[in-house]
Amino acid sequence: MTAERRQHVLLRPGIAIPFITVALIWGSTWFVIKDGLESAPPSWSVAYRFGIACLAMFLLAARSGKGLGLSRNAHVLAVVVGLVQFSLNLNFVYHAELHLTSGILAVMFGLLMLPNALLGRVFLGTPITWRFIAGTMVALAGIVLLLLNERGNMPPGTDLGLGIVLAACGIMAASAANVIQASQSARRLPLLTLLAWGMLWGCGFDIAYAYIADGPPVWPSDISYWSGVVYLAIAGSVVTFPLYFKLIRDLGPGRAAYNSLLVPIVAMVLTTLFEDYQWSWLAAGGVALSLLGMVIALRGRQLD
Numbered sequence: 001m002t003a004e005r006r007q008h009v010l011l012r013p014g015i016a017i018p019f020i021t022v023a024l025i026w027g028s029t030w031f032v033i034k035d036g037l038e039s040a041p042p043s044w045s046v047a048y049r050f051g052i053a054c055l056a057m058f059l060l061a062a063r064s065g066k067g068l069g070l071s072r073n074a075h076v077l078a079v080v081v082g083l084v085q086f087s088l089n090l091n092f093v094y095h096a097e098l099h100l101t102s103g104i105l106a107v108m109f110g111l112l113m114l115p116n117a118l119l120g121r122v123f124l125g126t127p128i129t130w131r132f133i134a135g136t137m138v139a140l141a142g143i144v145l146l147l148l149n150e151r152g153n154m155p156p157g158t159d160l161g162l163g164i165v166l167a168a169c170g171i172m173a174a175s176a177a178n179v180i181q182a183s184q185s186a187r188r189l190p191l192l193t194l195l196a197w198g199m200l201w202g203c204g205f206d207i208a209y210a211y212i213a214d215g216p217p218v219w220p221s222d223i224s225y226w227s228g229v230v231y232l233a234i235a236g237s238v239v240t241f242p243l244y245f246k247l248i249r250d251l252g253p254g255r256a257a258y259n260s261l262l263v264p265i266v267a268m269v270l271t272t273l274f275e276d277y278q279w280s281w282l283a284a285g286g287v288a289l290s291l292l293g294m295v296i297a298l299r300g301r302q303l304d
Contacts, residue, residue, distance in 0.1 A: 018247060021243060022247070023266060027263045027264070030105060030270070033045075035224075036228045037094070039225040042094035042098065043091060043210035044210045044214060045094060046206045046210070049229055050202050051207075052230060052234070053203075053237040054200040057238050060196070061190070061193045061195070064192050074189055077194070081177055083202065085202065086198060086203070087202045089170050090202075091206070092173060093105070100150065100167065104150055104271075106266075107268065109167070109170075109171060110261070110294050111140065111294075112171055112260060113260060113297060115175035123183075131299065134296060134297075136293060142293055147164065149282040195245075199237070261295065264290070
């Protein structure tokens with residue numbers, strides 16, 4: 001394949017359509033999560049989401065014809081993926097949304113590429129370039145500006161510091177899951193089957209944590225809450241995870257990571273429209289620096 005053809009691979013319908021679909025859906029999930037936090041504890045909202053998602057994913061895996069069985073070692077991998085991706089990551093995210101604007105949290109998660117690169121270097125031997133480091137520093141400077149603006153507009157009862165810590169923990173959990181899924185052991189397994197079992201194990205962890213943290217289940221009567229849960233389960237999980245990991249296999253992790261540039265843009269648009277986000281020169285500069293830094297960093301990665 002020539003360099004010119006590789007350069008324009010994102011324009012092919014088979015790549016561009018799932019690429020944009022994932023960005024639009026994941027960009028919207030941040031706001032949907034925020035909208036549902038007033039109706040039920042975050043921990044139970046996560047459990048409901050993956051209870052529905054794992055059922056749908058098992059149906060999808062069954063229709064794929066690849067089988068639903070996993071070996072004992074593969075189940076260990078599914079347990080770990082379920083714990084870090086579908087339990088720890090999402091519980092940290094939902095709790096962070098109590099303290100941070102959803103769009104800001106989405107921009108912060110754009111820096112997932114940093115722990116991905118560091119863990120990939122340690123466990124997968126993936127090289128890190130100085131251009132990647134420089135771009136990451138620029139993006140971090142932009143995040144700092146956004147958080148400074150956020151501090152001046154915090155609603156009562158929120159804690160910026162706690163939100164940042166929870167977001168950082170969520171980013172690390174998601175990064176651990178990404179590195180696990182990029183391993184050769186995971187690549188040898190049918191993707192939909194691994195995701196189905198991972199979601200089932202993750203749902204089990206979510207239910208156990210929800211009982212410990214918040215007691216018996218809370219069942220909101222608000223139809224909009226359950227509509228949001230179903231959207232997050234089906235569109236935000238069952239549709240997007242297979243599409244995204246298929247993009248990784250088709251494009252390689254380098255080009256697929258450009259999706260992280262579109263997600264925060266969608267999220268910030270929705271935050272502006274529905275969360276009454278107060279823009280300032282500080283916030284605008286922060287977004288611009290963050291996106292510029294991500295572009296520099298991603299172009300500094302080795303594209304396969």
